[in-house]
Amino acid sequence: KERTFDLSGGGVLSGLVEYPLWRKHGFVYAYGQQCTWQLGGSGGTVSGNVKHDLAPYDALHLMEAGNSLGVETVGSMSENPKQLVGLAAPVTLRFFSDGAYEAAGFTARWDYSPPASGSSSSGGSSTPSRGETVSVGSNFFEGNGQILIIVAALLGCLVLVAAIGCIAMDCVRRYRRRSVSGMRDNPAAWVYATASASAAAASAAAAAAAAAG
Numbered sequence: 001k002e003r004t005f006d007l008s009g010g011g012v013l014s015g016l017v018e019y020p021l022w023r024k025h026g027f028v029y030a031y032g033q034q035c036t037w038q039l040g041g042s043g044g045t046v047s048g049n050v051k052h053d054l055a056p057y058d059a060l061h062l063m064e065a066g067n068s069l070g071v072e073t074v075g076s077m078s079e080n081p082k083q084l085v086g087l088a089a090p091v092t093l094r095f096f097s098d099g100a101y102e103a104a105g106f107t108a109r110w111d112y113s114p115p116a117s118g119s120s121s122s123g124g125s126s127t128p129s130r131g132e133t134v135s136v137g138s139n140f141f142e143g144n145g146q147i148l149i150i151v152a153a154l155l156g157c158l159v160l161v162a163a164i165g166c167i168a169m170d171c172v173r174r175y176r177r178r179s180v181s182g183m184r185d186n187p188a189a190w191v192y193a194t195a196s197a198s199a200a201a202a203s204a205a206a207a208a209a210a211a212a213g
Contacts, residue, residue, distance in 0.1 A: 015039070017108040019095060028102040033095060040089030040112040048110035049081040050074055055101035064088040074106070084110065 017037050020027045040046040042065075052060065052074055060074040065088045074082050084091070089112060 013114075014111045015109075017093065017106075017110070019105045019107075023105045023107070027104075029095075029097055029105045030102065031097060031099045033097040035095045037093040037108075039091045039093065039108075039110050041114060042090065043115035044089045045086045045113050046084060046089045046091040046110050047086055047113070048084045048108060050084065050106055050108045051081040052076075052078070052106035053104035054106065055097070055103040057100065058097040058103065059095075060106055061092075061094040061096075062087070063092040063094070065090050076103075084108075089113075 017039075019035065020029045050060065050062075054060065054074070054076045056076050058076070062072040062074065062084070064070060067088065091110070093108060095106070
């Protein structure tokens with residue numbers, strides 16, 4: 001399976017690709033490897049050099065942006081180090097190894113030169129130069145400020161209503177506790193309240209029977 005390492009975001013202006021990692025300590029690449037690296041941003045150029053120690057029939061392909069047919073191959077018999085001068089970015093490095101031999105691999109040092117300020121590969125808007133300020137999200141807050149204020153006010157009202165409800169429930173619980181404790185302390189009041197309730201119920205029943213007769 002081919003592994004791809006994308007270093008073409010444009011934020012990195014120079015770097016080092018070492019494959020395999022720690023090759024200077026004796027590591028070698030394995031059989032059947034397929035790896036791809038992309039260097040530099042959109043537009044501009046990439047320069048540097050490639051030092052290599054490749055086995056026969058293993059190769060490193062170099063491809064400039066917009067020139068997929070112009071592939072330059074670095075192999076075991078190629079110039080060492082191989083110089084990279086003003087290649088159109090992003091530059092693609094693609095490494096292949098067969099199943100016969102292993103070797104120490106390669107080290108590619110590269111520097112990316114972005115396009116001049118005011119130009120771009122697509123002919124559209126340019127990237128901001130130093131000293132310019134890029135406003136991110138300001139239009140969103142300007143156009144939706146009233147909506148945010150209304151939402152905040154509604155949330156505040158909901159919080160206030162919830163707080164009042166909690167206070168009311170607490171007052172009701174306290175009143176009930178006081179009523180129950182008062183009846184326990186004064187049984188006569190409890191009996192009187194029960195008798196009064198019974199008498200009221202009997203009077204209501206008698207009135208209903210008279211009305212029915």
